[in-house]
Amino acid sequence: MKEQILQLLKTKKDFISGQELCERFNVSRTAVWKAINSLKNKGYEIESVTNKGYRLVSSPDIIDQSEINTCLETDFIGRELVVLDSVDSTNNYLKAIAHNCSNGTVVTAREQTNGKGRLGRLWQSEKDSSLYFSLLLKPEISPMEVSAITPLCGLSVAKGLNEYFDFEAKIKWPNDVIIGSKKVCGILTEMSCEFDKVDYIIVGIGINLLQKSFPPEIANKATSCQTESKIEIDKNKLLAIILKNIENILISGDYRFDKNNLEEYKESCATLGREIIYKRNNSDVTAVATDINNEGELIVTLKDGTNDTVFSGEVTVQGIY
Secondary structure (H helix, E strand, O other): OHHHHHHHHHHOOOOEOHHHHHHHHOOOHHHHHHHHHHHHHOOOEEEEEOOOEEEEEEOOOOOOHHHHHHHOOOOOOOOOEEEEOOEOOHHHHHHHHHHHOOOOOEEEEOOEOOEEOHHHOEEOOOOOOEEEEEEEEOOOOOHHHOOOHHHHHHHHHHHHHHHHOOOOEEEEOOOEEEEOOEEEEEEEEEEEEOOOOEEEEEEEEEEEOOOOOOOOOOOOOEOOHHHHOOOOOOHHHHHHHHHHHHHHHHHHOOOOOOHHHHHHHHHHEOOOOOEEEEEEOOEEEEEEEEEEOOOOOEEEEEOOOOEEEEOOOOOEEOOEO
16 A cells, blocks of 8 residues: 555645545545555655645655655566665675566665675675665576577666667667766676576666766776766666566567567677787787677687687677776
């Protein structure tokens, strides 16, 4: 009922009486009063006036389950939702409960104290400054067929950011989301599987939202949504938009690259056409990124005109951090 009252207050520009709320939800005035107070305790500013009722003045600038649910437009992703105040890592939390959760479960938090990035790096940010969440997937595919999931989630985030903001986010292959030449989002995917069966996949996504500065060691590599756009940020609405894009893109291609989403990925990939440096046999190799195949692997052209395939690993891209 609390979420329904919140949604009603959001749609009403004027006051709504306590009596109307009682009749609409078939509850007592005491139940309405408790729901209103619960919303106030979460940071919602609600004006109460005798003989007029209640009016929503403002919403808190925090990730909130009620707010997310009112914005969500998915069929299954995020329909089972856990919102935490603080956690060491949303990936760790979801791994601990994965076997008891349904496909599409999402865990998000206001703060991560020990977030993880690629290659074991630490993901650090102040409370409420970022949007980080982990998504549980249980597709009926083999471990050999999961390679597209991470880059397609990168595409989904880029599309979601571009839908919400006024900038053009791109992808640095395979799944870093960038604005201009700087990183705004990282994705870490972990999998539990048997020889021929995926038990579950956890996709952890972290987006820089409100940061105005970064530590010196990454200041020239990282940016935030607030730095790049003057649009007011509603974390809950943004999360709902990104989850909608993830569901649409993953389901349309059955968790794989198909003709449409592969073409869309290529159009969004800022790596293509640029000179890159990658590792081969422990040596640095310079090449030009020329294509992406159906498995999401990077096709590069070497200086002698021959082609090579880059499967994974650190890739340095000219002009991008």
